[in-house]
Amino acid sequence: MCDLAVFLAGQRGEGDWALVDVHDVEAFLATLPKGRKRRLTVLRQFFGFARLQHLVLVDPTRGLTVKETNGYRGRTLTLDQQRDLFRRWICDDAHPHETLLGMLALLHGASIAEVRILQVHDIDPAARTVxxxxxxxxxxxxPASWTVLQRCLAHREAWSTENPHVMVTKGAKVGRSPASTAYLSHVLDECGYPPRMVRGTRxxxxxxxxxxxxxxxxxxxxxxxxxxYPADRVDPGRMPADTNSSAG
Incomplete structure (x- = not known):
């Protein structure tokens, strides 16, 4: 219980067990998510004892579950990182497969599976939709996404393939199957960010x-x-300007 006492005093400003509530306990458990089950078991034993000794009136661990609340725990890109990737992908330097998967994930929340099975007949040139x-x-x-799609189609044409998929690799050009999931999982390696992180950001x-x-x-x-996916915090760069500073 020493860790909890240190946390309460240093992070929550509390020095009395009687003042501890469920929010304090949740905050403490969140500092080590993988140890939640073990820690919660110890806390229940302690607060059960504390209640019998009249150190607390209410057990703050009552109602807490071993399983954490479901939520998105993946990393996301900052606004600056998103801008850097956008600039990278609208240039001609990156591989067409990287630019297509990256742009569709960044701007349209596309998954690896969605891009993998995308076929030429899924494209409507007149409406510019997929x-x-x-x-x-x-x-x-x-316009940017349409441009990188055209670049990827031009790359595909160079293979002279009958494969109906937009993203065709050397190994897939002789058949009709889509590129492997393993291949697409590493398409964004050069940019330094995995597809899941880019899509999750969107x-x-x-x-x-x-x-x-x-x-x-x-x-x-x-x-x-x-x-x-609802976030429990907002990046400072997304916050509106302080309206109070202009009041007057």
Whole structure:
């Protein structure tokens, strides 16, 4: 219990066991997520004893579960990192496969699976839209995304392949199967950020600025899947200017 006492005194400004509540306990458990089960067991024993000794009136661990609240725990990109990636992908230096997967993930929240199975007939040149995975409606592409898609199609044409997929590799050009998942998992290695992190950034942004149910419907996701993305903090760069400073 020494760790909890130090945490309460240093982080929560509390020095009396009677003042400890469930929020204090949750904050302490969050400092070591992998040790939640073990720590919660010890805390329950301690506060059970403390209640019998009348050190506390209410057991703050009552109602807490061993399993943590579900939520998105992946890393996300900062605004500066997103800008750097956007600039990288609109240039001609990066590989066409990297730019396509990266741009679709960054701007449209596309997953590896969605990009992997994207076929030429899923593209509507007149409307400048693509069909991604199980999404119920075609996805309109912005000029930058459309440009990198055309670059990827030009790369595909160089293979002289009958493979219907947009992203074709040397090994897949002789057949009709999509590129391997393993290949796409490493397509963004050169930029330094995994596809999951890039996509997660977009989904976190959308879910926190729109109704999660609408996002789930647009992406063809289970409504519960979208609910893991609401963030518990806001990046300072996303905050509006302090209106109080201009009041007067």
């Amino acid at each position: 069909r991604l995975g199980k999404r119920p409606h075609p996805v309109p592409l912005d 989904l976190v942004d959308l879910v926190n600025t729109m109704d999660p149910k609408l996002v789930a419907a647009a992406f063809g996701m289970d409504p519960q899947a979208a609910l893991i």
